[in-house]
Amino acid sequence: MSRYSAWQIVKQGLTGNKSWEPAWRDASPKSSYDVIIIGGGGHGLATAYYLAKNHGITNVAVIEKGWIGGGNAGRNTTIVRSNYFMEGNTEFYEHSLKLWENLSQELNYNVMFSQRGHLNLFFTPGQRDAMIRKYNIMRLNGIDGELLDRDQLMSKVPHLNYSQEARLPILGALYQGRAGTARHDAVNWGYARAASNLGVDIIQNCEVTGFISNGGQLVGVETSRGEIRAEKVGMAVAGSTSLLAHKAGLGRLPIESHKLQAFVSEPIKPFLDSVVVYGVGHGHFYISQSDKGGMVFGGNLDGYNSYAQKGNLPLYTDVASCAMNMMPALGRVKLLRQWAGIMDMSMDGSPFITKTDINGLYLNAGWCYGGFKATPASGWCFAHTIAHDAPHDVNKLLTLDRYKTGHMLDESGHGPYPKSH
Amino acid sequence: MLRLDCPVCGLRDHDEFTYLEDGSITYPKLTNENQDDWFDAVYLRENPRGRHVEKWHHTFGCRTVLLVERDTLTHVIGKIKPAHPKIAAALKQPATAKKRS
Numbered sequence: 001m002s003r004y005s006a007w008q009i010v011k012q013g014l015t016g017n018k019s020w021e022p023a024w025r026d027a028s029p030k031s032s033y034d035v036i037i038i039g040g041g042g043h044g045l046a047t048a049y050y051l052a053k054n055h056g057i058t059n060v061a062v063i064e065k066g067w068i069g070g071g072n073a074g075r076n077t078t079i080v081r082s083n084y085f086m087e088g089n090t091e092f093y094e095h096s097l098k099l100w101e102n103l104s105q106e107l108n109y110n111v112m113f114s115q116r117g118h119l120n121l122f123f124t125p126g127q128r129d130a131m132i133r134k135y136n137i138m139r140l141n142g143i144d145g146e147l148l149d150r151d152q153l154m155s156k157v158p159h160l161n162y163s164q165e166a167r168l169p170i171l172g173a174l175y176q177g178r179a180g181t182a183r184h185d186a187v188n189w190g191y192a193r194a195a196s197n198l199g200v201d202i203i204q205n206c207e208v209t210g211f212i213s214n215g216g217q218l219v220g221v222e223t224s225r226g227e228i229r230a231e232k233v234g235m236a237v238a239g240s241t242s243l244l245a246h247k248a249g250l251g252r253l254p255i256e257s258h259k260l261q262a263f264v265s266e267p268i269k270p271f272l273d274s275v276v277v278y279g280v281g282h283g284h285f286y287i288s289q290s291d292k293g294g295m296v297f298g299g300n301l302d303g304y305n306s307y308a309q310k311g312n313l314p315l316y317t318d319v320a321s322c323a324m325n326m327m328p329a330l331g332r333v334k335l336l337r338q339w340a341g342i343m344d345m346s347m348d349g350s351p352f353i354t355k356t357d358i359n360g361l362y363l364n365a366g367w368c369y370g371g372f373k374a375t376p377a378s379g380w381c382f383a384h385t386i387a388h389d390a391p392h393d394v395n396k397l398l399t400l401d402r403y404k405t406g407h408m409l410d411e412s413g414h415g416p417y418p419k420s421h
Numbered sequence: 422m423l424r425l426d427c428p429v430c431g432l433r434d435h436d437e438f439t440y441l442e443d444g445s446i447t448y449p450k451l452t453n454e455n456q457d458d459w460f461d462a463v464y465l466r467e468n469p470r471g472r473h474v475e476k477w478h479h480t481f482g483c484r485t486v487l488l489v490e491r492d493t494l495t496h497v498i499g500k501i502k503p504a505h506p507k508i509a510a511a512l513k514q515p516a517t518a519k520k521r522s
Contacts, residue, residue, distance in 0.1 A: 252466055
């Protein structure tokens with residue numbers, strides 16, 4: 001497959017753009033593979049790519065029940081950051097951010113990663129102190145982060161609600177300059193193209209209906225397009241993890257499926273050049289502006305378990321009021337679209353990339369709100385875990401048994417609660 | 422908007438309620454020291470796609486905790502009753518079963 005380059009654009013442009021090839025092969029299933037990855041979202045496609053690229057395992061199938069990138073990979077608010085303070089999360093998300101920084105070059109596909117900076121606002125001295133502690137821990141781990149006081153923040157983002165009459169006046173923000181946004185579909189297509197180039201079969205419209213085992217060893221899966229054999233099967237199906245876990249015999253997991261809404265406004269002129277986030281009390285809000293000009297934003301979960309990819313009205317109004325509190329200038333901007341995705345909400349707000357009790361079955365799940373930014377490292381670590389039948393140092397704490405041994409990665413300090421993020 | 426038929430207050434919008442948790446969980450007795458039993462109740466979830474029994478608190482109404490049957494895919498609401506068996510039984514008595522809507 002030809003590399004994308006400026007020369008290609010000129011050449012194709014001069015010849016009527018008639019000989020572009022499809023970016024990746026839409027394959028039909030073979031009867032067996034070395035590794036099957038269930039789930040053609042960003043994480044599954046990245047896993048297949050890194051299996052081929054880093055571990056030389058190219059006889060790989062990614063099987064997807066719908067079309068690639070049609071689940072949460074295409075439904076998120078595209079924020080990328082690494083502001084985590086617990087060992088286990090810190091190194092994992094920073095590893096991911098480093099992979100993001102070179103991803104377009106590595107994949108030869110423009111994922112439009114824009115390090116526009118991420119501002120986490122604070123409103124109370126207590127909140128400020130907790131955030132300073134977190135960002136100090138990040139800095140000790142070599143991750144960038146700085147404290148902006150109210151004046152510095154005002155010169156950076158002048159049109160937030162700085163009124164002293166506000167319910168909670170803004171005191172300042174913690175800033176991660178290397179954080180930003182990326183184009184979510186491009187990430188999926190880029191990984192699909194790069195994986196397909198290395199020989200990976202991407203099989204769409206192929207739903208897993210069961211698992212085949214032989215004496216305690218997993219040997220393949222039953223699908224809507226027939227039986228496919230493989231000695232190693234990796235699941236990266238956030239949102240539907242519990243359903244497949246039951247089919248595989250893993251039983252109940254520390255996960256609830258919840259829906260999270262996202263919103264995008266009509267395109268407007270450049271208005272916001274960073275990602276702005278705040279969480280105070282029950283209020284939670286994050287916003288950025290896409291390259292097309294749409295304001296992309298979201299807030300809390302709808303609040304009750306759900307597998308329906310549609311959001312409810314009370315949350316919609318809640319998020320809109322968060323937007324108005326923070327950026328009153330948005331009041332006349334019309335909403336263009338609104339949608340919902342199904343999150344794997346884990347009991348401590350952190351994910352798992354791990355082996356399971358079933359030989360040959362590997363699990364990548366529990367991403368809560370945070371799966372998009374994790375995409376490169378998730379695939380990188382999951383590929384390592386599958387190839388070596390053991391985790392890498394970067395994901396060794398993202399286990400499933402941490403709940404039993406008391407080693408939860410509970411960033412928000414909520415205790416067992418399937419709605420942390 | 423979901424609408425829940427509260428046995429005390431009648432049909433109300435769900436934003437009067439607070440979703441509490443999966444209603445199928447049975448917590449071990451406080452004297453039970455078996456770690457596995459606690460782990461099971463505190464962390465593991467059936468997480469079905471389909472019929473789900475759950476606890477909702479009528480925060481801005483009668484403040485009763487209700488057990489609600491709801492389909493997690495279609496959001497169709499089934500049977501609703503107070504979570505506390507004594508309140509459920511009391512509501513069945515003719516004198517206290519008056520329903521306002």
